[in-house]
Amino acid sequence: MKFLLFTFVGVVHLFSLNSGKAIYKNDISQRTFQEVKEEIAHYGDVAKAIINLAVYGIARNRSYERLALLVDTVGPRPSGSKSLEKAIQIMYQNLQEDGLENVHLEPVKIPHWERGEESAVMLEPRIHKIAILGLGSSIGTPPEGITAEVLVVTSFEELQRRAPEARGKIVVYNQPYVNYSKTVQYRVQGAVEAAKVGALASLIRSVASFSIYSPHTGIQEYQDGVPKIPTACITVEDAEMMSRMASRGNRIVIQLKMGAKNYPDVDSFNTVAEIIGSKYPEQVVLVSGHLDSWDVGQGAMDDGGGAFISWEALSLIKDLGLRPKRTLRLVLWTAEEQGGIGGFQYYQLHKANISNYSLVMESDQGTFLPSGLQFTGSEKARAIMEEVMSLLQPVNITQVFRAGEGTDINFWIQAGVPGASLLDDLYKYFSFHHSHGDTMTVMDPKQMNVAAAVWAVVSYVIADMEEMLPRS
Amino acid sequence: MKFLLFTFVGVVHLFSLNSGKAIYKNDISQRTFQEVKEEIAHYGDVAKAIINLAVYGIARNRSYERLALLVDTVGPRPSGSKSLEKAIQIMYQNLQEDGLENVHLEPVKIPHWERGEESAVMLEPRIHKIAILGLGSSIGTPPEGITAEVLVVTSFEELQRRAPEARGKIVVYNQPYVNYSKTVQYRVQGAVEAAKVGALASLIRSVASFSIYSPHTGIQEYQDGVPKIPTACITVEDAEMMSRMASRGNRIVIQLKMGAKNYPDVDSFNTVAEIIGSKYPEQVVLVSGHLDSWDVGQGAMDDGGGAFISWEALSLIKDLGLRPKRTLRLVLWTAEEQGGIGGFQYYQLHKANISNYSLVMESDQGTFLPSGLQFTGSEKARAIMEEVMSLLQPVNITQVFRAGEGTDINFWIQAGVPGASLLDDLYKYFSFHHSHGDTMTVMDPKQMNVAAAVWAVVSYVIADMEEMLPRS
Secondary structure: EEEEEOOOOOOOOOHHHHHHHHHHHOOOOOOOHHHHHHHHHHHHHHEEEEHHHHHHHOOOOHHHHHHHHHHHHHOOOOOOOOHHHHHHHHHHHHHHHHOOOOEEEEEEEEEEEEEOOOOEEEOOOOOEOOOOEEEEEOOHHHHHHHEEEEEOOHHHHHHHHHHHHHHHOOOOOOOOOOOHHHHHHHHHHHHHHHHHOOOOOOEEEOOOOOOOOOOOOOOOOOOOOOOOOOOOOEHHHHHHHHHHHHHHOOOOOOEEEEEEEEEEEEEEEEEEEEEOOOOEEEEEEEEEEEOOOOOOOOOOOHHHHHHHHHHHHHHHHOOOOOOOOEEEEEEEEOOOOOOOOOHHHHHHHHHHHHHHEEEEEEEOOOOOOEEEEEEEEEEEHHHHHHHHHHHHHHOOOEEEEEEEOOOHHHHHHHHHHHHHHHHHOHHHHHHHHHOOOOHHHHHHHHHHHHHHHHHHHHHHHHOOOOOOOOOO | OOOOOOOOOEEEOOHHHHHHHHHHHHHEEEEEEHHHHHHHHHHHHHHHHHHHHHHHOOOOOOHHHHEEEEHHHHHOOOOOOHHHHHHHHHHHHHHOOOEEEEEEEEEEEEEEEEEEOOEEEEOOOOOOEEEHHHHHOOOOOOOOOEEEEEEOOOOEEEEEEEEHHOOOOEEEOOOOOEEEEEEEHHHHHHHHHEEEEEEOOEEEEEOOOOOOOOOOOOOOOOOOOOOOOOOOEOOOOHHHHHHHHHHHHOOOOOEEEEEEEEEEEEEEEEEEEEEEOOOEEEEEEEEEEEEEOOOOOHHHHHHHHHHHHHHHHHHHHOOOOOOOOOOEEEEEEEEOOOOOOOHHHHHHHHHHHHHHHHEEEEEEOOOOOOOOEEEEEOOOHHHHHHHHHOOOHOOOOEEEEEEOOOOHHHHHOOOOOOOOEEEEHHHHHHHOOOOOOOOOHHHOOOHHHHHHHHHHHHHHHHHHOOOOOOOO
């Protein structure tokens, strides 16, 4: 995932099921909530069959094995790379071979940035090789690098206060990690804010919950009218060390070399497959994850896991011979990491059909053992989601949280379509996020089985219910 | 720490205090256990004073601040390096300025190995830059590197079984992490075992409890009569990936380049300081940690923390105006990581005086929040240690475990001198051990305060009691 708002994460359904019922009952709907509840209860056996197949049956560990094969074969899949396009072609073939329907690719123009060779060396107060990862979209340095004194700050406020000191320096941000959505602002805007006060480059403490000297990359954004300066992330360890050095009055000098370059946009695709609805084929429940990743590690967690449990959801439903009334559409987004480029293109192409989208789902915060479902939608829809999640009692994942989201589905959610995502262990997620450590080693086949079961039950039941999810 | 036996780690005093008492009572000692117990109880106020000074008083966070200053200034301190010698000179000055007594350096010849430039690239089945850290004492490759097919094994047994396949290959060990003392055998002997079956090089899965794509170095040992081949550690992630690739039948080819070189031994020193005993100055309680580290990270945890709480123990006792009956001797070992070179030299120099050593202590397994004291000694001595540890009730660290040890003090322990170490969170310790992640970020000032308090109370009371600790 790129950068998202978790404002409501952890706020457990503020409105109880009862209030949900009440709202539902007062609605114009012809059916009482009791009737809807009974309809959902009838899916108990289907839910058990999905769970059994995913967790104990022949599909056990399948999403993990499929994912391992892909990411071991093609490696990381950054926007604009040959490996991303190879992954898309492989997935196109995989989805066809899996017997899914209407498998096709939808063209998207995506950014092409490459980090090239990069290095940073502290020259004073002592020689020390600094681990860096250039930030996505950053320009490079001149070939001889930028050698400059360092100004360490812990916040944008401190930078403003010390603005006269920043000119001609490399600004090092040692902002504490509060949470991802708050702290990521330093990665996204750090270069712009440093450039505004005359800095030559900026180095950002990695936005990470935990570190073993691991730099974590990600997108950054330049601003019109503000000089573009090179920017990279450094480790928590080095940011803290430079902060200590500065507080002792040490003069710190760094030589930064970055071969980063932005190339013209390239052709890419969102990858789509379906199980076509039996009764309302024009109506859609969308399940998704993104196929692109950063250029380090394997992109196994971000977002291989989300993409592959989404595929697995359709596989499980198909394997059980189920066909929901509405169309179940799998989308594997391209260039999510550059700001939901594939997701935006898809929205532009399909938004005319928005009234036919019952639910949009994206998994992009880990596929470990989910705590439950994050959901954005009306209180009536929430009451229904709570009933649906109660079908997942056999795997003990029944909670419905606030703030369903995902970079690629937020376009739909903001336009009023109910949206769902998985709430997972964010401390673990942001330990590996956008780092060399995002590999299959982080993934657990048993946990993926359970995440896929949740994903399949929710998407199937919502796609098969007699009515679409009610909107606000 | 280098490699040690934790066989008894976690076995909580099998013999109860009662059996200790019984043994003690039946001894030839003139004093009953009750008398000794009463003597120890009298140290309650002293223990509280030490704890108050270390944890709440003006010495609060001192060991952390002192350590940060040293390791930020000199960086990592590998055997044979200028930075180790610089650290020794700084510590010599620090200990004098601290007002400790008999501050001196004891010469030791130590190994000088440098890793030089090193890299590994997977050429097949896909291009992938592999993070490595050459292992201490390894030879380098020819300048053009070694390019060879890989044989992945998960154990020495599998290597034996598949010996005919190993000739001319690079052996990759993907042994699971069981615990440090068991698993480290792959790092220490991996090259020798691979060379015996004709391999050209060996790459060892890092011996680590947790990984964010972090290689963990350490010493390895060649054997007379077995060809020397280059050897390095790789990450858990890459070892697992190659294991999966091999199991799919992929041919894996790696190009390994290592500029590692062994140079002639250099002059170094154990750094010694004392608080000279008031009544039995010739008798010694030794507290220690090692000043050398590996050449990555800062050596803050291994073993900056152990060295600095040892110094802190003497500082605290001195600051309180205490002078024990016996001499408290601080030793900061050199070249522990090469197999206790400094420790062995010290033992050779001082072993004639062995009957005067009441207790040897080394902290080299973390200075986070200790679970208690590890102790090796007679049951009578253990009963005394349990009484002493009860003085640490105010910080709730009172347990006495088995198997006190330390690379540098094991020479004494094996010769019958009681030995003590701190039992700490080994999962955390081996997450960072010998990696780029061994920095001040791992350390916590509050935890170091408590560890120093434990260290000071134990060393002071044992040094001040009327009798030496009884031996077996």
